[in-house]
Structures are given as structure tokens and as C-alpha cells.
Amino acid sequence: MEATLVRNAPAATPRRAVADPVLTVRNLEVTYYTDSGRAKALDDVSFTLNAGEKLGMVGESGSGKSTLALAMMRMIKPPGRIEGGAVVVGGADLMALDAEGMRKARLSRIAYIPQGAMNSLNPVMRIGAQMVDAVRSHLPSEPKAAVEARCKRALQSVDLDAGVFRMYAHELSGGMKQRVCIAIGILLDPYVIIADEPTSALDVVTQRQVMETIDNVQKAINAAVILIGHDMGLMAQFVDKVAVMYAGRLVEVSTVREMFTDPKHPYSQALISSLPSLDNKGVFQGIPGLAPSLLRLPSGCAFHPRCDKAMGVCSTLRPESLTLASGRRVTCHLYDGAA
Numbered sequence: 001m002e003a004t005l006v007r008n009a010p011a012a013t014p015r016r017a018v019a020d021p022v023l024t025v026r027n028l029e030v031t032y033y034t035d036s037g038r039a040k041a042l043d044d045v046s047f048t049l050n051a052g053e054k055l056g057m058v059g060e061s062g063s064g065k066s067t068l069a070l071a072m073m074r075m076i077k078p079p080g081r082i083e084g085g086a087v088v089v090g091g092a093d094l095m096a097l098d099a100e101g102m103r104k105a106r107l108s109r110i111a112y113i114p115q116g117a118m119n120s121l122n123p124v125m126r127i128g129a130q131m132v133d134a135v136r137s138h139l140p141s142e143p144k145a146a147v148e149a150r151c152k153r154a155l156q157s158v159d160l161d162a163g164v165f166r167m168y169a170h171e172l173s174g175g176m177k178q179r180v181c182i183a184i185g186i187l188l189d190p191y192v193i194i195a196d197e198p199t200s201a202l203d204v205v206t207q208r209q210v211m212e213t214i215d216n217v218q219k220a221i222n223a224a225v226i227l228i229g230h231d232m233g234l235m236a237q238f239v240d241k242v243a244v245m246y247a248g249r250l251v252e253v254s255t256v257r258e259m260f261t262d263p264k265h266p267y268s269q270a271l272i273s274s275l276p277s278l279d280n281k282g283v284f285q286g287i288p289g290l291a292p293s294l295l296r297l298p299s300g301c302a303f304h305p306r307c308d309k310a311m312g313v314c315s316t317l318r319p320e321s322l323t324l325a326s327g328r329r330v331t332c333h334l335y336d337g338a339a
């Protein structure tokens with residue numbers, strides 16, 4: 001079946017009729033076995049996304065955001081190891097697929113636009129040939145003309161001229177290259193798109209255009225989108241929900257409005273108050289201390305040494321993820337008994 005990639009077209013393929021949530025990540029665990037010891041980079045990570053929902057994944061460097069993306073794609077390499085959990089996309093648990101099943105699932109069920117993707121385009125192959133290769137590895141019997149038409153539609157849906165099909169990466173600007181990567185990501189109409197820092201190394205105008213492109217293609221195919229990034233301000237304009245990671249754990253998942261107006265976890269509160277605002281001109285509040293090494297995590301809650309609301313229990317007991325009455329998720333002892 002051909003993908004429907006026309007901008008702002010309604011969700012069209014029967015595949016989109018899959019029951020919500022379209023993505024369920026359950027108890028995902030990843031450990032890196034390094035010479036210095038074991039680093040648990042994902043610790044019991046769970047969340048869900050409905051078709052058409054956009055989730056922003058934020059957290060300091062080293063908190064596990066890219067590891068989460070790679071684990072969902074089953075692309076964790078040694079010394080890392082996925083040690084448990086499920087990633088259910090459109091009804092199929094990716095963790096239970098054999099290698100060939102997983103190869104097919106990449107791009108068709110779940111697409112990943114890695115950090116720096118635009119620099120990984122092959123410099124000596126035309127853009128079109130790279131796109132055709134990606135389609136062919138999934139749909140070997142699709143006629144050449146149909147494959148080309150699919151690729152050109154994908155280029156047009158990210159606001160690139162179909163002529164880009166015949167161009168080389170060096171002929172394109174950074175923003176155009178990033179849009180090519182997005183076009184490749186949507187070639188097979190996936191249920192879920194993960195974009196890891198899709199706007200890094202781009203100027204602010206191009207950043208906005210790239211985010212708008214993701215927004216448009218996401219609406220056109222009704223995919224669930226995970227945007228990984230540091231720029232809370234940019235993210236706030238494009239996502240529906242925000243998930244905050246700290247030392248391999250999801251410490252809060254809230255709607256973007258709740259996160260910005262009433263963050264629950266002290267780490268989310270610190271992240272929000274560290275953002276510049278017109279009311280607080282020139283007053284920047286940093287987060288005290290440094291992110292902990294995963295090799296030597298503090299006992300109890302890993303955030304407690306930096307937390308201005310820490311209580312006795314925080315240094316001894318690991319908090320569980322709680323769902324508050326409003327449906328928000330928070331991993332903090334402050335809310336024990338409130339769930």
C-alpha cells in the first residue's frame with residue numbers, strides 16, 4: 001500500500017485504525033557493562049503514546065535519552081545490553097521479534113532520525129538513490145516507478161522540490177539535509193517517529209522550519225512522535241506532552257501546559273525555573289550540583305543530593321512512579337499517598 005504523504009491530508013491508511021495507545025514502552029531496562037562497572041542507563045522506563053501525539057523527551061546530557069531511542073529501535077551495541085521490557089508498536093512487541101522481523105519493523109513501524117542524521121547522508125550517492133535503497137530493502141517487489149514516486153512525494157511532503165531526488169548531499173543546506181532525513185523517516189508511513197535532537201547545529205530560523213516540517217508530516221500520517229532535545233522553549237511550541245529523564249529514570253510525564261505552569265518533580269521545577277523569561281530578565285537560576293555518574297548513583301532517589309525539597313526517606317528509599325489523580329506521572333516521595 002502506498003503511503004499518503006500529502007501535507008495536511010487526513011490520516012488515510014487502514015493501519016492508522018490501530019487501537020490507542022499506538023506505542024507502549026513497558027519497564028525498559030538497559031545496562032552498559034564498562035571496565036569501570038555497570039551503568040544502568042535505563043531504569044524501569046514506561047510510557048505510552050497515542051497516534052498523533054507528540055512527546056518531548058528532555059533531561060541533562062547523559063540522562064539516557066539517546067539510549068531510550070536506541071533501545072526502542074533495538075540498536076543498542078555492546079557494552080550496552082537491553083535487559084528487559086517491552087516496546088509495543090501498533091500491537092507488536094518489538095522486543096519479541098526475530099532479527100528479520102525487527103529489520104522490517106524499522107522504518108515501517110518505527111522510524112528513527114538519529115542525532116546528526118544530516119551528516120550521515122552518503123556523499124557520493126544521489127539523495128534519490130539513498131531513498132530508493134531504503135524503500136527497496138522493505139518492498140523489494142514494488143515497481144521502480146512506484147518507488148520513485150513514493151520518494152518524490154516524501155520529499156514534497158517535507159517542502160523539498162522533487163528535484164532534490166537527483167541531487168547530492170553537498171548541494172543542500174543543513175536544513176534541507178535534515179528535511180531529507182525526515183523524508184526518509186516517513187517513506188513507509190511508520191506508526192512512531194523518533195527524532196533525536198533534530199534541530200541541533202541549525203540556526204534558529206531553520207530550527208523552527210524543521211520543527212514545523214516534523215509537525216506537518218506527523219499530522220499527515222498521524223504518527224506518534226518522540227522529540228529528544230535540550231531546548232525546552234522550542235519543544236514547548238511543538239509537543240503535547242513532556243517527559244523528563246534523570247539518571248536513567250522518567251521522573252515526570254505531564255502535558256506541556258502542566259509542565260510549564262505547575263511542574264511536580266523538583267527536578268522539573270528546577271529545569272523550568274532555569275529557563276529565561278521576560279518576567280525574570282537577567283535572573284538565571286541554575287540547578288545546583290552535577291548530574292551523577294551512573295556508575296555511582298546516590299542511594300534512594302538519585303536526585304536527592306541536588307534537591308531542595310529532599311526528606312529523610314529520599315536518601316534511603318528509591319521512589320516508585322506514581323500516577324496522580326490528574327493522570328500525570330511523577331517519581332518522587334513528595335507525592336507518596338497522593339496517587
Ligand SMILES: Nc1ncnc2c1ncn2[C@@H]1O[C@H](COP(=O)(O)OP(=O)(O)OP(=O)(O)O)[C@@H](O)[C@H]1O
Binds near residue numbers: 061
Ligand atoms: N557505549 C557506551 N558505553 C558505556 N556507557 C555508555 C555508552 N553509551 C552511553 N553510555 C552511558 O549511558 C548514559 C546515557 O547516555 P545517553 O547518550 O543515552 O544520554 P543522553 O541523555 O542522550 O545524553 P546527550 O543529551 O548528551 O545525548 C550516559 O551516562 C553514558 O555514560
